[in-house]
Amino acid sequence: MIDAAVVACYLIITFSVSAMSARFFKKKHDFVSEDGYFLAGRRMPAWLNGVSLAATALNSNVGPTYCGLAVVIGLSVCWYYMSLFNFSLLFAAFVFAAKWRQIGVSTGPEMAKLRYAGNNARVIRTYGSASMILLVMVPYIGVGLLGVHVVISPIFNYESRIITLVIVLPALLFYLWIAGYAGVVVADFMHTVVIVLAGAALMVSVLVRFGSPMALTENIQRVHSENSPAILSLFPSWGNEVFNPLMIVIFLLIYSLGAGGNIALDGQRILSCKTAKEATKVGIWALGALFLMLMAITLPTIGSLIDHPEFFSASPSQRELIYAIMLNDYLPVGILGIALAAICASAMSSVDSILSYSSQLIVNDLVHPFKKDLTEKQGIFIGRISMFVIMALSVIIVFWSSSLFGTVLVVAGLLAPAALHGWGQWWWWRPNVYSWATAIIGGPIVFLSVGFFLKKIPWWQLQLDAGPAMVQQLDALKIVISMAITTVLWVLVALLTKPEDMEVLKDFYRKAKPNGFWGPVRKAVEADGDNVEISKYVILSGLLAVIPVAAWINMLVLGLSALYVGSYIKASLLLIAAVPTALIAKRIYTWHVERLGAE
Structure with a gap:
């Protein structure tokens, strides 16, 4: 009862604060405008948008999924999320964020009307929006809801997924109907704080359970005498069947190639920023906040490997249960309530963002192009109603899927x-x-x-x-x-x-100032008497800026991970090296942004 009360109090506080905070970021006319409802009037600071993007990436499936991987990988599970997010977040921010902000669109698919001609643009925009909702948004909402069920159901001793849906869905839909995007971002910040606090409490509880970081290592070596080097290593083992160095490369390719070329949830964060320069910072804030939360969630699994050594060789569906077991094992009443609130927070932070953007896609890219006289008030109402339809489709995923990963x-x-x-x-x-x-x-x-x-x-x-x-x-x-x-x-x-039609390409070139291979279009623009100034080698300078920023943040992750298991020399070297790397990263980032001409 105490834990349930903690969760209920958290949800009430979150809803109240986010609703009031939305008024702080919005001006009076924003409450009846689509830009105000879906993009908070384009006045959000980069740090808040970045934290929101991190919280959105941290769907409620992350606890079971990441801890399920950590329990069979060990300390080097950090390389899994570093391979997923390092390049994808930073390259998209450094190379594309300012461009997206400057061309004046409200969603990613809307770019089609600038880049492609006539009916081609309409087809691309319509299909792009519909497929994004059905192939991306709906499955990820379903996965998030399934993640809530995987964690909460064992703790409260029930199996029916319907019970989880009845608990979670009404609060989510009611909250988003009222708040709009500004409320979503503020709520995401609160969710992030709770997730970090819950993770920190779990980390401390594990250390108290075993005595110290060194004792944690000694117990791993005792229980897993043969596999302890791989479990405690900061780099994944080649012999690991689940995750090894080859998988780092594979996941890096999957999640990095194409990053920034199209936008979705990250687009709301970029397009709602105050300026183009602010938009380039979103990826940095997102990466830092995301890795902080993921460390807090995954590091305590080292303790679970001591108390439940059988999970080191568990199947995918079995190992995803370790997060719920870990909460039950190490957190006392009351503190467990905070952890459960964090699970609800991770669900809300992803689902509300996905619903917000999906409803924006429906209004901006599926309704407006075909109903030119649609008022903004009508658009907001259609967006709100569409959230119920999207949620209904997502429920199917909850009953279809067995493994989150x-x-x-x-x-x-x-x-x-x-x-x-x-x-x-x-x-x-x-x-x-x-x-x-x-x-x-x-x-x-x-x-x-x-x-x-x-x-x-x-x-x-x-x-x-x-x-x-x-x-x-x-x-x-x-x-x-x-x-x-x-x-x-x-x-x-x-x-x-x-x-595409040359006139369309010339207009796009003037507006977007794209880098790369645009020779014939550039010559056609110059033949018209226009001189479009474009900084050269921005793609390469963006890549150059990504490397030190990623290295600095990764050194912090690896150093803190080593510190948690008592590898003090490794931790000291990594954390000390992070300081000059951060200074170098800042200088290169500043140089790159100046070359972009982002204001």
């Missing part, structure tokens, strides 16, 4: 093959509606076809028979293969078909 890979497999077309439309003048169709529609077909044909290969089938962990590794590799094939196909199509 596996579900994420399926979604990534359907989307990742087309990712590089996002870069292509910014960096090359040739991509057109046909190359877009090849990538966006053909990509999932390629992914499914590759899976079908690979199963015909004896070696591949032999690996599939090795167990669930190997199946998930091969699924990730299958995504990379599909990305390569799809990219070759859409590039060939772009070369063999006519580009």
Whole structure:
């Protein structure tokens, strides 16, 4: 009862504060304008948007998923989330954020009306919005709700997923109906604080349980005498079936290639910033806040490996239960309530953001283009109603999926093959509606076809028979293969078909000032007497800025991880090295932003 009361109090406080805070960020007219409801009047600071983006990435499935991985990987699980988010967040922020902010769109798919001609733009915008909702937003809401169930149901001793939905859904929908995007961002900040506090309490409880960081290491060495070096290593072992150095490269490719070329939830954070320069900072704040929360969630699993050594070799669906077991084992009454509040927070922070953006897509890209006389008040109402439809579709995922990690890979497999077309439309003048169709529609077909044909290969089938962990590794590799094939196909199509109308491309060039291969368009613009000044090598300077910023944040993660298990020399070296790296990162970032011309 005490824990339930803590959760209830947290939800009430969060709703009240976020509703009032929304009024702080909005002006009077924002309450009846779509820009005000969906983008908070474009006046949000970068730090708050970054923290919100981090909280959104931290769906409620993250506890079971990441702890389920940590319990079979060990301390080096940090490389999993570093491979997912390092490049994808920073490169998107440093190279594309200012561009998106400057072209004046409200959503990612709206860019189509600037980059493509006439009916081509309408098709791309409509399909892009609808597919994003159905293939991305709906599954991720479902995965988030499933994550809540995986954690809460064992603690309160029930099995029905319907009970979890009855507890969570009404509060989520009511809260978002009232708050709008400004309320979402403020609530996300509160969620982040609670998640960090709950993780810190769990970390301290584990250390108290075993006595000290050194004692934690000694117990791991005692219980896992053979596997302790791999568990305590800061770098993943080659022999690990679930995650190894090859998987770092694979996940880096899957989640980084194409980053920033199209935008979704990150787009709301970028487009709602005060200025283009502020938009470039969102990725830095997001990465720092995200890694802080993920460390707080995953590091305590070292203790669970001592008390439950059998989980080191558990199946994917079994190991995802370790988070709930860990909460029960180490947190007393009251503190457990804070942890449960954190789970609700992670669900709310992702689901409310997804619902907010999905409803914006419906209004901005599916309704407005076909109903020109739609008032902004009507648009807000349609957006609110659409949230109920999206949530209903997401409930199907809750009952269909059995493994959180596996579900994420399926979604990534359907989307990742087309990712590089996002870069292509910014960096090359040739991509057109046909190359877009090849990538966006053909990509999932390629992914499914590759899976079908690979199963015909004896070696591949032999690996599939090795167990669930190997199946998930091969699924990730299958995504990379599909990305390569799809990219070759859409590039060939772009070369063999006519580009978009030159007048449209010239207007886009003047407005977006894109880098890359735009020679014929640039010459056509110059022939019209226009001189568009574009900084050269911005893509390379953006990449150069990513490296020291990522290195600095990663050193902090690795240093704090080493500190938690008593590796004091390693921790000291890493944390000391992070200081000059941070100074170098700041100088290079400042230089790059000045070259961008972001104001």
